[in-house]
Amino acid sequence: MVSEAGALNPIEAFAIVGIAGVGAQWLAWRFRMPGIVLMLVAGLILGPVTGIFVPERDIGELLHPMISLAVAVILFEGGLTLDFHRLGDARPVVKRLVLLGAPLGWVLSALALNWVAGLSWETSIVFGGIMIVTGPTVIAPLLRQARLQTRPAQALHWEAIVNDALGALAAVFAVLVVLVRHAHMDGSVAAWVLVKGVVFASLLGLAGGHGIVAAFRHNLVPEYMKVPVLFVTVIMVFAGADMVLPESGLLSVTVMGIVIANAKLPSYAEIYRFKESATILLVSGVFILLAAGVEFHTLQMLDWRALAFVLVVMLVVRPLTVMLSLAGTGLPWQEKLLIALTGPRGVVLVAVSGVFAARLVSDGIEDGVMMVPLAFVLVLATVVLNGFTLAPIARALQLTAGERPGLVILGGSVFATGLAQALEKAGVNVLIADPNRAHLLTARAVGVPYFHGDILSEAAEDSIEFIAYTTLLAASDNDAYNTLVATDLAPELGRDAIWQLARHKEEIARHALPKQLGGQHINGNRTLEQYLDLIAEGWIFRTTRLTEEYTLQDWREARPEVIPLVVINRGRLQFIRDPARIDGRPGTRIVSMIPPETVEKIRHEAELSHRAREIARVEARILRDADAEAEAEEKGRRPGH
Missing domain, CATH: 1.20.1530.10 (Na+/H+ antiporter like domain)
Structure with missing residues (x-):
């Protein structure tokens, strides 16, 4: 124990308390441990164990x-x-x-x-x-x-x-x-x-x-x-x-x-x-x-x-x-x-x-x-x-909301519906939310789960099982609303889980929303309008699963012109900020947008593959028929037939 001569003055004592307390909580967040346990350990080390700080x-x-x-x-x-x-x-x-x-x-x-x-x-x-x-x-x-x-x-x-x-x-x-x-x-x-x-x-x-x-x-x-x-x-x-x-x-x-x-x-x-x-x-x-x-x-x-x-x-x-x-x-x-x-x-x-x-x-x-x-x-x-x-x-006891990652897409549109369908194929729980019922028509038509109303309202708290959704993409046609929701939900979900499509650029700088508000931006930093233009040109969403045989390098070489959007790996969903840093381990699913020429190429490859399978089936049937005829002839030659 430290002697009375080694006592701290009040300023030093307050500094130690602050550093130990906030530091323990930061370490708990960083390593995903209970903060209360680390604070207890820190206090015991400072006090009874070392005597550095005696209140x-x-x-x-x-x-x-x-x-x-x-x-x-x-x-x-x-x-x-x-x-x-x-x-x-x-x-x-x-x-x-x-x-x-x-x-x-x-x-x-x-x-x-x-x-x-x-x-x-x-x-x-x-x-x-x-x-x-x-x-x-x-x-x-x-x-x-x-x-x-x-x-x-x-x-x-x-x-x-x-x-x-x-x-x-x-x-x-x-x-x-x-x-x-x-x-x-x-x-x-x-x-x-x-x-x-x-x-x-x-x-x-x-x-x-x-x-x-x-x-x-x-x-x-x-x-x-x-x-x-x-x-x-x-x-x-x-x-x-x-x-x-x-x-x-x-x-x-x-x-x-x-x-x-x-x-x-x-x-x-x-x-x-x-x-x-x-x-x-x-x-x-x-x-x-x-x-x-x-x-x-x-x-x-x-x-x-x-x-x-x-x-x-x-x-x-x-x-x-x-x-x-x-x-x-x-x-x-x-x-x-x-x-x-x-x-x-x-x-x-x-x-x-x-x-x-x-x-x-x-x-x-x-x-x-x-x-x-x-x-x-x-x-x-x-x-x-x-x-x-x-x-x-x-x-x-079967009381979990499931191990699947979850995403709430703010704003109903053809882009939101297409992304939601691709993510569902990748095993993601998706919900589209929009206060305008007309914007939800495409989601309703294809059976994508949706919520009609303001995502920040009490009705949303009562109706949406938020614990099943770990990520938010603000993608409505209203930049101010996107920014409001992203900023409001960031402390609750964590800023690393909040994403937002790029805002329209204002001609006058003072009319623009502050850059520090809102969510993170996806690869390419495109606006909703730009995504809708791509869809109008024939771009579609596609989900690709990487394996030991089909690696990330194979995917990049085969699809150099795609726009990668989301990576799903080990139950975690992450939008892509830098395509060069995609985690390409086997089992990873990549959701991307592919251009019309690639769509046509894939369809052509699919047709060739389909024809090849048909030819293989016909050849197999011919061989089976030939074997059956040969067996019948052999039986006919045997004595007694």
Whole structure:
């Protein structure tokens, strides 16, 4: 361990926290690993293992207020995500998992903590409330990786979002009860203090939420100040509630977030984007601070009881909670089983545990210190186990959306329909979306799946199984609409999955759309009009499969004039930016456009091949007939015939 002389100053400490937290999340993205695991490892290395960074020593008295404030913003983000209008088909299932599953999970978790982990009833009740959460920031990447069908995916996703807020509220209520009880107040006085604090916190959260909604809706705050005003209001509401009853501020900010999420503000998208960025920074910071602050003697207290507790939670508490909650719903048993076996915990569990553990210890409940290491162990075990088992279990239960890559083509046209047909031959799920029904006539005529409506609308969220589509091509006849959709969906799908046909060049530069908006461009950077001109000239789409015998070099030599568009390889779809860098391993499928002379050449080759096959069949028939005649003559020469 580093001595006090080697302590960091606060600026150095903040720099280390930022580098470790954001760096761990970047590495997780780069190598497709759970970010929460890498953050845990980074924090433990910085703190207990090397002693480079010790939060209590290097930050001092500001540590716990900083963590409390960061947790408040994280819980506000959880409430801000809770838009009840977007539950869709999962609404009945989510209702059961929340109204029945949350209380049942609270009770069963508290029993496991007391009976198996050996914690006191006070700590068990508080920690059991926090364990309701299943972590939306953890479950979302797992769902994308496993490619679940819509209903179980929505159920798991929305259960995580709703219970993220609900678990924190349950823990807030539990810790308030414990703290009031430990204050040795008279029963009626304690009840009044508790009720007064909870009611005031709830009303303050409602007032803060409705105040923000009214101010934003009536344009009382300029656009550039909306996010700062929102952030300051969250801090004010949190601090105001805490003045009346400690820790009730977490309840206030969660309520405030829920109010804003369901108000349908026109500027909600911008708020949500900022909130996502702020949450990533805060989650990284809180996780590093808590992991680095764990001491070796606390880790050494994790014995066989901790392992037994994790196993009981994953194999008994979670399955029992889900099965009892969903009994009688008519949900197929496969979906119930998948939901029952999937319950990864996330950063909220660790963050809220860190705040309440310190509070319980300061109030004389000594085993409250075990909440943080137990939370780390539970998060690590559930994330790793579900990360490795969710996809195989879903495939075994036949609840995946399929292994085929998926593409949404924005804009109905002859180009979109031709490309869609070629991609379907290559094993790709394709959907054409257009708000103009007339543009979808060709897709409807040939049976290509389509969606009539705006791809950004709520109707699209309810009707389209987005998890089956990993890539978007914006190819409508409206450049501005293409750019809007590509820019809006880029953060969700990833910018490497967003493609757009070239825009028409504006004669006046200031009339052109900014180049930094929109998606990536395909080989040749052609506009929709240019593609339609090629089709009018007789160009067609063709899918070619490379093999050991027919290599990429053979294809290039045989078709030097083609326009390659898409490569499909090992379940991945990728539009081509540079034809010289095509992955040509055997099994790769290339979708390209070929000119009319090549079409004629292919038809001529096909005719010659067909004639050759016909001649071969005739020759084979003649040989069979000759053999039959010869056999008959031979039988006629034999004695007795």
